[in-house]
Amino acid sequence: MLQLGSHPIEAIAFDLDGTLIDSAPDIHAALAAGFVEAGLTAPTLAAVRGWIGDGPDRLIAEALAAAGIARPGLPERLRAAFDRHTLAAPVAHGGPYAGMPELLATLHGRVPLVVISNKPSHLGRAVLEAAGILGRFEFVQGADTPPMRKPAPAMLVAAAHRLDVPRRSLLMVGDGPADLGAAERAGCPAVWAAWGYGAIDPAGPRIDAPGDLLSLLTDLTNGTEAYAPT
Numbered sequence: 001m002l003q004l005g006s007h008p009i010e011a012i013a014f015d016l017d018g019t020l021i022d023s024a025p026d027i028h029a030a031l032a033a034g035f036v037e038a039g040l041t042a043p044t045l046a047a048v049r050g051w052i053g054d055g056p057d058r059l060i061a062e063a064l065a066a067a068g069i070a071r072p073g074l075p076e077r078l079r080a081a082f083d084r085h086t087l088a089a090p091v092a093h094g095g096p097y098a099g100m101p102e103l104l105a106t107l108h109g110r111v112p113l114v115v116i117s118n119k120p121s122h123l124g125r126a127v128l129e130a131a132g133i134l135g136r137f138e139f140v141q142g143a144d145t146p147p148m149r150k151p152a153p154a155m156l157v158a159a160a161h162r163l164d165v166p167r168r169s170l171l172m173v174g175d176g177p178a179d180l181g182a183a184e185r186a187g188c189p190a191v192w193a194a195w196g197y198g199a200i201d202p203a204g205p206r207i208d209a210p211g212d213l214l215s216l217l218t219d220l221t222n223g224t225e226a227y228a229p230t
Helices: 024-037 047-052 056-067 074-088 100-107 120-129 154-163 177-186 212-216
Strands: 002-004 007-008 011-014 113-117 139-142 170-174 190-193
Touching: 002 190, 011 154, 024 047, 024 056, 024 177, 047 056, 047 154, 056 074, 074 120, 074 170, 113 120, 120 139, 139 154, 154 170, 154 177, 170 177, 177 190
Parallel strands: 011 113, 011 170, 113 139, 170 190
Antiparallel strands: 002 007
């Protein structure tokens, strides 16, 4: 049994964008392509990076608001273009963070791993497959309807039920306030991935590189760090 502080850990949920994968360049490319197709000036990568975390619909809304554009039907048109371009080139510019594939390889088969993302499920699976790490996860759950989006606890609650583990034993690892908020509302422990896109200063545990997660997890069978890197 693994433990994080006083929390037994029976499964780990990872956020996707900004936690598993540095996907900002690809998110920017997909959004920019849609803007260009609509005859609009695309937002910058820096701006897009600051909007990541709440899913593509919110991303598009932020981009249009920043440009001062309100046009009926345009958000839907941009969303269709975003999905199309994402699926055509899921990971053309970004990729897994350094050390993340090794962390997943170490944990895989020893504790169930899942992805809980505000990116819709079909896009999340495409990105993870293109990045070569989809097979490390039991399942990918995205925010396929607005009420599911983090910080709502729905996806974590459903994941704990699907994995048949108590919520207090499902660890959430994420880079943004939505991840930590969802974990708090669901009654799950959480660790902040400080390398990502979220500009926060949480009171709870933080890790500065993927491999640091191993030093936080204690293997109760021997009282030491959970695993040595493979």
